[in-house]
Amino acid sequence: MCIPLDPNATHPSAHLRLLDDDRQQRHLYLLKCARNHKHALSSLLLSFKGASTMDTKASHAADEKHFSSDDEKAMGPPAYSGAAGHGEVAPGGQRELSRALKGRHMQMIAIGGSIGAGLFVGSGGALYTGGPGSLLVGFIIIGAMLLFTVQALGELAVLYPVNGAFYMYAVRFVDPAWGFAMGWEYTLSWLVILPFEITAAGITIKFWRDDINIGVWVAVFLTLLVLVQFFAVRGYGEVEFVLGIIKIIAVIGFIFLGVIINCGGVPTDQRGYIGAEYWHKANDPGSTREAFKNGFKGFCSVFVTAAFAFAGTELVGLAAAEAEDPRKTLPKATKQVFWRIAVFYILSLFILGLILPSDDEHLLGASGANTKASPFVLAIKAAGIAGLPSVFNAVITLSVISVANSATFASTRTLQALAMNRMAPSIFKYVDPQGRPLWCIILQLVFGLLAFINEADVGTKVFTWLLSLSALNNLFVWASICLSHIRFRRGWAAQGHTLDELPFKAEFGVIGSYIGFFLNVIALLATFYVSLF
Numbered sequence: 001m002c003i004p005l006d007p008n009a010t011h012p013s014a015h016l017r018l019l020d021d022d023r024q025q026r027h028l029y030l031l032k033c034a035r036n037h038k039h040a041l042s043s044l045l046l047s048f049k050g051a052s053t054m055d056t057k058a059s060h061a062a063d064e065k066h067f068s069s070d071d072e073k074a075m076g077p078p079a080y081s082g083a084a085g086h087g088e089v090a091p092g093g094q095r096e097l098s099r100a101l102k103g104r105h106m107q108m109i110a111i112g113g114s115i116g117a118g119l120f121v122g123s124g125g126a127l128y129t130g131g132p133g134s135l136l137v138g139f140i141i142i143g144a145m146l147l148f149t150v151q152a153l154g155e156l157a158v159l160y161p162v163n164g165a166f167y168m169y170a171v172r173f174v175d176p177a178w179g180f181a182m183g184w185e186y187t188l189s190w191l192v193i194l195p196f197e198i199t200a201a202g203i204t205i206k207f208w209r210d211d212i213n214i215g216v217w218v219a220v221f222l223t224l225l226v227l228v229q230f231f232a233v234r235g236y237g238e239v240e241f242v243l244g245i246i247k248i249i250a251v252i253g254f255i256f257l258g259v260i261i262n263c264g265g266v267p268t269d270q271r272g273y274i275g276a277e278y279w280h281k282a283n284d285p286g287s288t289r290e291a292f293k294n295g296f297k298g299f300c301s302v303f304v305t306a307a308f309a310f311a312g313t314e315l316v317g318l319a320a321a322e323a324e325d326p327r328k329t330l331p332k333a334t335k336q337v338f339w340r341i342a343v344f345y346i347l348s349l350f351i352l353g354l355i356l357p358s359d360d361e362h363l364l365g366a367s368g369a370n371t372k373a374s375p376f377v378l379a380i381k382a383a384g385i386a387g388l389p390s391v392f393n394a395v396i397t398l399s400v401i402s403v404a405n406s407a408t409f410a411s412t413r414t415l416q417a418l419a420m421n422r423m424a425p426s427i428f429k430y431v432d433p434q435g436r437p438l439w440c441i442i443l444q445l446v447f448g449l450l451a452f453i454n455e456a457d458v459g460t461k462v463f464t465w466l467l468s469l470s471a472l473n474n475l476f477v478w479a480s481i482c483l484s485h486i487r488f489r490r491g492w493a494a495q496g497h498t499l500d501e502l503p504f505k506a507e508f509g510v511i512g513s514y515i516g517f518f519l520n521v522i523a524l525l526a527t528f529y530v531s532l533f
Contacts, residue, residue, distance in 0.1 A: 101233060105241055107336050111336045111339065115248075116309075117200055117399065119345060120395075124375035129293065131292050132350075132358055133279065133353075134291075134302050135349055135352075135353055138299065139346055140346055143310070145515075145520060148508055148512035148513060149520075150337045151512055152481055152513045153317040153485075156169050157317040159502065161320040161330070163420070164413065164416075164420075167418070168421075170480045173491065182477060182480050184423075185477075187414045190411035190444075191447045192450075194411070194447055204397040205217050208393075218451045225405065236405060236406075237319075243399070255347055266383045266385065268383065268386075269384055276354065279291045279353065297533065300529050303523045307475055309345070315410060317330075321413070322435075331504045335507075355382070356379040356382060377396075408441070412441050416437035472527060486514065
């Protein structure tokens with residue numbers, strides 16, 4: 001339903017409003033107008049009705065050649081009507097999610113949001129299987145893929161900062177069935193990841209104390225997550241901000257320490273200057289040390305680890321719907337992803353490969369949250385530095401809690417968006433006066449109770465089954481984001497619009513999305529190859 005320009009408006013920049021009476025979606029305003037009411041031009045009103053085509057309603061009141069330079073300045077950017085306060089009620093009586101995430105929250109989510117056990121622990125298994133060369137090249141490839149993907153997501157999220165983000169984009173620009181499958185897969189994967197991360201946090205405590213039942217720590221960490229929910233999205237943002245700073249300091253500190261260790265600057269390290277010794281084949285006949293171990297299969301195995309380590313990178317787009325000013329904060333946050341990939345992943349793993357041999361037998365246990373086999377902890381231990389391994393283990397514990405916090409955010413927001421579009425039970429679309437999707441949060445925390453399965457003898461086996469169901473989710477989601485961006489650009493051009501009208505453009509354009517989609521497919525094939533052969 002289109003509401004015409006208000007004839008009593010004092011300024012010609014009065015907005016056209018497109019309302020979806022059935023869905024009560026947030027509204028997208030994109031209006032160009034001149035100071036003279038006779039020359040009003042409304043362009044591109046996109047409604048999220050789940051249609052598979054890009055039907056656009058636009059009315060042209062005058063030709064743009066009548067606009068003066070002053071009139072051009074009066075043309076406002078696409079406006080977005082989102083809830084600015086807690087639980088603001090949208091047309092139709094449906095409360096909106098709280099818009100409480102500030103710029104510092106968004107930037108920290110982008111920089112350090114997904115740094116967790118995948119990097120600090122899982123990279124050790126990849127180092128042992130593929131060697132330092134495969135580890136570095138594999139993470140560079142997946143990192144480049146994520147850079148293209150996040151840029152595409154940023155362009156879409158700035159223009160359409162709606163709840164559900166990439167799930168909604170798949171519904172709108174690819175196909176409703178595709179979006180339905182993607183949305184539920186993403187929700188279920190995070191629902192399952194929460195109890196796993198809570199368990200992982202408990203396992204990290206065994207680095208210091210293995211005489212306390214893990215169920216105790218599961219109860220403690222689950223209680224902490226419940227407390228965070230009382231503060232709505234602002235609580236999520238503040239927790240991620242604090243933990244993100246700790247993770248960034250830890251990684252940067254490790255990089256500097258690694259350079260000192262490699263140069264022989266640690267008095268307790270008997271190895272002296274190391275250089276690139278661990279990148280070359282050892283003289284010992286029994287050693288398997290080399291830059292690229294186990295041939296092509298060893299190289300492909302890194303893709304699986306890297307995809308897990310980068311999981312959650314897309315959360316910056318999901319958080320756009322609850323940012324105070326997504327048009328201002330999201331482009332900055334999106335650009336920060338490059339530095340996270342280049343510094344916190346690529347550079348730290350390069351340093352790691354220089355100071356820790358890939359044939360270290362302790363790396364065999366580098367999986368899950370077994371911090372005793374963390375390559376970062378092992379590298380510090382190998383240098384003979386006392387006390388610091390415990391400090392870094394504490395960082396890993398906090399990192400795992402951070403991922404659990406993100407799991408609660410990601411699953412609840414996607415499930416609420418599914419319910420708003422009648423793709424999930426309607427009870428889950430309820431938002432309380434504080435702007436929290438209450439029933440979605442309750443469901444997520446109930447799933448958290450699955451962490452107590454570890455008390456049973458078959459607990460590990462059950463978790464393996466559950467995690468296997470969502471193992472490929474990340475690659476599917478990232479490929480869908482790239483595909484949605486490709487489809488969006490085609491529709492945008494078909495409607496006669498130019499890239500200059502976009503409030504934020506992906507740095508690598510649609511070509512980046514094609515490359516990102518291709519690399520996602522390659523990573524999926526590599527995953528199947530490792531599993532089958």
